[in-house]
Amino acid sequence: MTITEVPERTVLGTRMLRKEDPALLTGEAKYTADLPIPGALHLAVVRSPYAHATIDSVDVSGALAMPGVVAAYSGADLVDLWAAPMPCAWPVTPDMKNPAHYPVAVSRAVYAGDGVAVVLATSATAAVDAAERVQVEYTPHEAVTDLEDALTDRVVIHPELGTNQSYTWPLLIEETPGAVDAAFAAAAYTVKERFVQQRLIPAAMEPRAVAAVPQPFGGDMTLYSATQIPHILKIMTALTLGIPEHQMRVVAPAVGGGFGSKLNVYAEELLCVALARKHKLPVRWTEERSEGSMSTIHGRGQIQHIELAADEQGKLTAMRVRLIGDMGGYLQLVAPGVPLLGAFLYAGVYELPKAYDFSCTSVFTNMVPTDAYRGAGRPEATYAIERSMDSLAAQMGIDPLELRRRNFIATDKYPYEAFTGLVYDSGDHDAAATKAAGMLDYEGLRAKQAAQNVPGARKRLGIGVSTYFEMCGLAPSRVLASLNYSAGGWEAATVRVLPTSKVQVVTGTAPHGQGHETAWSMIVAEKLGVDPADVDVLHSDTAIAPYGLDTYGSRSLPVGGVAIAQACDVVIDKARQIAAHQLEAAPEDLEYVEATFRVKGTPGKEMPLAAVAFEAFTAHNLPDGLEPNLEGHTHYDPPNFSWPFGTHMCAVEIDVETGQVEVLQYVAVDDCGVQVNPLIVDGQVHGGVVQGLAQALFEEAVYDTDGNLQTSTLAEYLVPSAADVPSITTGHTVTPSPTNQLGVKGVGEAGTIGAAPCIINGVVDALSGLGVHDVPMPASPLNVWNAIQAATSNQESNP
Amino acid sequence: MRGAHVEISVTVNGVTHTHDVEPRTLLVQYIREAVGLTGTNIGCDTSSCGACSLHLNGEAVKSCTVLAAQADGQDVVTIEGLADADGTLHPMQQAFMENHGLQCGYCTPGMVMAATSLLKENPHPTEHDVRIGLEGNLCRCTGYHNIVQAVLAAANA
Numbered sequence: 001m002t003i004t005e006v007p008e009r010t011v012l013g014t015r016m017l018r019k020e021d022p023a024l025l026t027g028e029a030k031y032t033a034d035l036p037i038p039g040a041l042h043l044a045v046v047r048s049p050y051a052h053a054t055i056d057s058v059d060v061s062g063a064l065a066m067p068g069v070v071a072a073y074s075g076a077d078l079v080d081l082w083a084a085p086m087p088c089a090w091p092v093t094p095d096m097k098n099p100a101h102y103p104v105a106v107s108r109a110v111y112a113g114d115g116v117a118v119v120l121a122t123s124a125t126a127a128v129d130a131a132e133r134v135q136v137e138y139t140p141h142e143a144v145t146d147l148e149d150a151l152t153d154r155v156v157i158h159p160e161l162g163t164n165q166s167y168t169w170p171l172l173i174e175e176t177p178g179a180v181d182a183a184f185a186a187a188a189y190t191v192k193e194r195f196v197q198q199r200l201i202p203a204a205m206e207p208r209a210v211a212a213v214p215q216p217f218g219g220d221m222t223l224y225s226a227t228q229i230p231h232i233l234k235i236m237t238a239l240t241l242g243i244p245e246h247q248m249r250v251v252a253p254a255v256g257g258g259f260g261s262k263l264n265v266y267a268e269e270l271l272c273v274a275l276a277r278k279h280k281l282p283v284r285w286t287e288e289r290s291e292g293s294m295s296t297i298h299g300r301g302q303i304q305h306i307e308l309a310a311d312e313q314g315k316l317t318a319m320r321v322r323l324i325g326d327m328g329g330y331l332q333l334v335a336p337g338v339p340l341l342g343a344f345l346y347a348g349v350y351e352l353p354k355a356y357d358f359s360c361t362s363v364f365t366n367m368v369p370t371d372a373y374r375g376a377g378r379p380e381a382t383y384a385i386e387r388s389m390d391s392l393a394a395q396m397g398i399d400p401l402e403l404r405r406r407n408f409i410a411t412d413k414y415p416y417e418a419f420t421g422l423v424y425d426s427g428d429h430d431a432a433a434t435k436a437a438g439m440l441d442y443e444g445l446r447a448k449q450a451a452q453n454v455p456g457a458r459k460r461l462g463i464g465v466s467t468y469f470e471m472c473g474l475a476p477s478r479v480l481a482s483l484n485y486s487a488g489g490w491e492a493a494t495v496r497v498l499p500t501s502k503v504q505v506v507t508g509t510a511p512h513g514q515g516h517e518t519a520w521s522m523i524v525a526e527k528l529g530v531d532p533a534d535v536d537v538l539h540s541d542t543a544i545a546p547y548g549l550d551t552y553g554s555r556s557l558p559v560g561g562v563a564i565a566q567a568c569d570v571v572i573d574k575a576r577q578i579a580a581h582q583l584e585a586a587p588e589d590l591e592y593v594e595a596t597f598r599v600k601g602t603p604g605k606e607m608p609l610a611a612v613a614f615e616a617f618t619a620h621n622l623p624d625g626l627e628p629n630l631e632g633h634t635h636y637d638p639p640n641f642s643w644p645f646g647t648h649m650c651a652v653e654i655d656v657e658t659g660q661v662e663v664l665q666y667v668a669v670d671d672c673g674v675q676v677n678p679l680i681v682d683g684q685v686h687g688g689v690v691q692g693l694a695q696a697l698f699e700e701a702v703y704d705t706d707g708n709l710q711t712s713t714l715a716e717y718l719v720p721s722a723a724d725v726p727s728i729t730t731g732h733t734v735t736p737s738p739t740n741q742l743g744v745k746g747v748g749e750a751g752t753i754g755a756a757p758c759i760i761n762g763v764v765d766a767l768s769g770l771g772v773h774d775v776p777m778p779a780s781p782l783n784v785w786n787a788i789q790a791a792t793s794n795q796e797s798n799p
Numbered sequence: 800m801r802g803a804h805v806e807i808s809v810t811v812n813g814v815t816h817t818h819d820v821e822p823r824t825l826l827v828q829y830i831r832e833a834v835g836l837t838g839t840n841i842g843c844d845t846s847s848c849g850a851c852s853l854h855l856n857g858e859a860v861k862s863c864t865v866l867a868a869q870a871d872g873q874d875v876v877t878i879e880g881l882a883d884a885d886g887t888l889h890p891m892q893q894a895f896m897e898n899h900g901l902q903c904g905y906c907t908p909g910m911v912m913a914a915t916s917l918l919k920e921n922p923h924p925t926e927h928d929v930r931i932g933l934e935g936n937l938c939r940c941t942g943y944h945n946i947v948q949a950v951l952a953a954a955n956a
Contacts, residue, residue: 017896017897017899018899021895021896024901024904025895025901025904025908026878026879026881026882026892027836027839027879027908028879029904030837031837031840031905034831034837125821203939204903204939205840205842205848205850205903205905205937206905207841207842254904256903256904257903257905257939257940289842289845289848290844513902513903514902679899680899683940683941683945686943686944686945687902687939687940687941689942690943691939691942713843713844713847714847714937715845715847719939721930721933721934721935722929722931722933722934722936722938722947723930723931725942725943727926727944727947728942751942
């Protein structure tokens with residue numbers, strides 16, 4: 001399917017208010033912890049206070065003596081409940097080392113927060129009170145909290161593996177052998193940088209919550225969970241616990257944000273199901289925030305070494321990338337693959353010859369396991385190239401925007417086969433950059449900066465620029481196979497026109513704030529010509545939507561939304577046959593306009609969709625061989641990723657005496673292809689930008705050298721408030737994706753990807769006149785002040 | 800003091816409820832578990848996030864910072880009590896909807912309760928006033944941009 005221009009549309013592209021909102025605004029929406037589940041037992045998990053320790057003994061007798069306690073178990077007590085270890089679905093190399101990981105540790109705790117015992121009681125407070133009475137004897141060991149230290153194997157975390165290295169995944173792309181080395185030898189300019197992607201805590205506002213409800217007879221089990229992935233969770237629960245898959249039902253009720261943190265199979269989900277089976281009673285658990293910081297995945301956690309080679313004009317000629325990835329104590333669901341998602345994006349929106357040498361080595365550490373967090377590998381890659389492009393521009397003494405323009409992939413080269421062999425669908429980088437520069441008044445600000453940043457100025461102005469390409473719409477199943485991912489990347493959809501002509505949509509996507517009910521209704525309304533209010537979207541319940549691969553990786557619209565559009569096509573095709581039969585016309589002589597089939601050139605000879613739907617239901621007079629009812633069901637496997645792109649720019653002002661960074665202006669120009677609902681697109685960009693800005697300026701999961709998490713509460717982990725962030729000026733260009741019939745690309749992660757390098761480029765730009773070359777994230781007042789002091793004392797000692 | 804209970808009467812959304820509670824019970828636990836109104840959400844354990852904000856005697860408080868026993872004899876309004884009985888949204892709820900001031904919705908009840916209280920104190924806030932006024936309520940989805948726009952729109956409604 002190829003589209004070259006956007007057809008005229010009446011619903012798509014409008015700022016329709018969200019269907020989801022009334023229930024959320026009035027407190028009617030039910031999150032997992034809100035569900036009334038009579039008779040449920042409450043689970044509490046006893047967690048290791050040590051980052052690295054041998055578990056010598058666990059004595060639950062003190063807990064059992066507490067009021068309301070029904071049971072208490074050590075890890076050893078529960079081993080018979082597990083049919084398999086907890087799943088890691090992305091064995092990126094055949095020899096990847098993956099330690100057996102069970103919901104409750106038996107002999108060793110490998111991070112502070114690792115579960116070592118559990119308590120079941122008749123109330124949550126009784127369970128928590130009793131958990132404090134479980135006596136665990138530990139022998140603590142030295143903790144590994146530094147990635148480069150982990151590489152040395154000075155302390156091996158999983159002795160059975162013999163090393164802390166889980167895998168090394170190389171990607172060497174050379175036109176001819178030795179192309180990378182040759183390009184570096186011949187380069188007019190080279191850049192060599194080391195960046196640290198600090199650990200982040202995703203901190204969705206809704207803590208995780210789980211409730212497992214067994215049927216009294218027959219073995220059926222319903223798992224309610226605050227999850228992004230009800231379908232994947234159903235399969236994994238079945239496999240891990242040995243439950244027949246058809247007896248597992250997973251429901252994700254209202255879910256309060258995820259950002260990747262609910263894209264996992266967690267110990268507490270398996271514990272609730274296993275213990276509900278064992279006790280034949282419902283079992284539920286709701287995470288406390290500080291508990292969640294030590295039991296829900298963290299994000300990022302990479303050390304990046306990047307080298308660029310460029311010619312006289314600053315055009316890139318080769319690149320080397322070496323990563324160390326922080327897996328934490330165990331491999332979670334897709335953690336090993338996160339750096340791979342970035343591996344293909346280190347050249348950003350720039351042309352790079354086949355001269356690319358990438359390798360990632362991921363290590364175990366005594367910290368909370370990491371996994372996909374908004375952007376997953378792609379923000380890290382974008383940060384490294386965009387920071388490095390600024391270094392190259394500084395070295396060449398040219399404007400960073402000018403350097404980028406010299407390297408942009410030209411619009412007329414699309415679809416563009418990149419050095420990796422992946423084909424970028426469409427792009428117009430000059431247009432996005434020009435629009436952003438205009439919105440920011442880039443030239444005017446440069447003049448202002450020159451006047452303001454004089455020697456001795458207390459407040460220095462910085463201008464940040466970043467561009468990005470995002471690889472999303474995860475994903476073509478065959479490409480996932482080539483990356484050793486254990487599942488496909490398709491999505492399922494059913495569209496049924498009910499006898500009264502109302503429309504039901506069943507989707508395999510699992511929204512948690514994205515507004516799928518609104519957006520999918522709009523797609524159906526556009527395709528079928530019906531009122532969006534007459535469309536109901538059903539999702540996030542495997543009994544209703546048996547097939548699906550859920551919501552992550554900006555995939556829901558470019559995969560799930562397109563599946564819905566295709567299901568609408570199936571409906572229209574079938575309806576056309578019925579209408580043609582009724583109207584005694586050939587199907588090809590009918591046109592479908594405004595939800596009505598009309599015989600071309602014969603005014604008045606027509607049949608509305610509503611009448612067709614009723615005919616399909618009664619089945620009194622259908623064409624021979626046609627089945628009753630009007631329903632389309634499709635599975636869509638995208639032929640390519642989708643490639644949103646954009647340019648972000650900001651103006652920051654830094655008080656050089658305090659190190660305080662103030663973001664004066666933030667401009668985001670994002671091109672996500674055709675926009676289904678610009679209201680939702682803007683919201684995704686706003687939130688994404690602030691999440692990236694938060695990494696740049698505020699957030700860091702801080703561990704001490706003993707492996708204690710110092711930032712486990714929201715009093716210590718600085719999720720920014722409204723007072724900490726600026727308004728965001730959004731602009732858009734629209735370059736349709738030629739890959740799918742809607743021309744859509746996805747927008748969930750774009751803001752986050754663009755923002756962190758944009759802000760830090762602005763910070764470094766403000767301080768470059770003082771000799772500052774880099775500021776580590778987060779650019780807190782302390783980190784900024786230290787960078788200034790180091791640069792100025794360096795200049796004084798080397799005048 | 801587990802075991803000892805105190806009897807409290809609290810008016811919630813116009814209806815008076817009487818329960819025995821443990822002295823340690825937080826107001827948010829009481830509202831959710833005893834009164835059964837789950838629109839008030841719990842987002843943290845350090846009084847940082849504001850998801851549990853509700854009105855106590857007409858003023859927004861984080862209901863995790865108040866003991867249920869302290870609310871004895873007091874008047875509480877939760878998010879469930881904000882819209883009219885016929886379902887007409889409160890102007891602040893309407894403004895949040897029209898300005899897309901919510902995504903996942905988890906912070907929203909607390910944010911709306913805090914925002915209505917803010918406008919009561921300062922009916923004509925600037926953008927800066929709104930940002931400072933909502934500093935105690937965290938949102939992870941919206942980047943606050945549309946929340947601020949919603950509150951400003953409600954102030955001008």
